[in-house]
């Protein structure tokens with residue numbers, strides 16, 4: 001058997017805190033782990049039309065309601081959802097405008113779709129924000145170069161956990177007549193997200209990132225008018241949606257997503273508590289001389305830190321910059337990348353108050369051990 005010894009550690013890896021399975025999902029994973037398991041129940045050749053288990057109800061009723069949009073689908077990940085939209089809107093010599101804090105997969109999806117890419121610059125250290133003003137400026141400049149087929153905003157971004165003013169950005173895009181995709185991989189399943197309230201065109205989420213699913217699985221929500229373009233069908237196989245290559249999450253991935261969904265719907269109601277916990281954590285880190293960058297006060301569990309004191313230690317200790325990883329591992333804390341000391345990100349999502357204090361105490365102990373008085 002392959003072992004994973006970090007399984008029972010306190011996990012502060014932003015990538016993983018929102019993707020931990022619920023008990024229901026863990027059971028469902030064992031039950032539905034066989035390849036193509038859901039296809040036992042397929043009668044129409046369409047994944048989203050399977051009635052039992054209730055995939056039809058999930059995709060056509062529960063998910064659009066949750067995302068507050070007209071039409072929804074599951075994909076094999078957030079990136080596949082973004083690519084499906086980009087590929088269907090792409091034109092020869094067309095442009096996409098996206099924020100500079102965008103995830104690499106947004107960039108790569110746009111490249112694969114053959115789009116020219118213009119980036120909206122972020123503000124400088126320490127906030128790294130994407131402002132509506134800069135978004136408008138980039139749209140204005142890019143418009144002169146060619147047709148802008150799509151804009152993308154990352155909400156929040158995966159580096160700083162910044163939540164840009166997406167309502168204002170959506171309004172600007174509308175004024176320019178450019179559809180907007182909101183990449184909410186770090187939001188959907190953690191905090192309430194409503195496509196209707198944002199008034200954008202597309203919204204994308206990640207099941208394994210933020211919806212307690214094993215994945216890989218993504219969710220895509222859109223306005224009704226886009227469905228005929230993005231969900232257009234094959235000429236030959238009349239019921240198969242082209243951009244989804246027919247069927248997407250065909251097995252345990254969608255079942256774990258559905259099994260966790262009741263819990264996910266409840267947990268987003270406790271988002272304010274998560275933000276409060278993150279702010280508490282950040283304030284305690286700052287007391288130790290570790291600076292939180294990005295939005296401040298912070299509005300998300302993903303936080304980016306700047307630690308000159310840990311960096312100074314790394315220059316002096318024997319095994320150098322891996323000391324922080326080792327010290328945290330010795331305390332059964334997982335999630336800061338090996339070798340990082342000066343700049344790193346972490347997440348407090350789903351941690352109990354005791355666990356938060358345990359992690360804070362670990363940082364205090366480490367600083368003390370290496371003679372950085374706090």
Ligand SMILES: *Cc1c(COP(=O)(O)O)cnc(C)c1O
Nearest residue numbers: 077078079103105158185206209
């Ligand atoms: C994690 C992440 C993704 C990738 O999600 P997948 O579902 O694995 O494709 C995309 N965008 C952002 C902002 C992310 O943080």
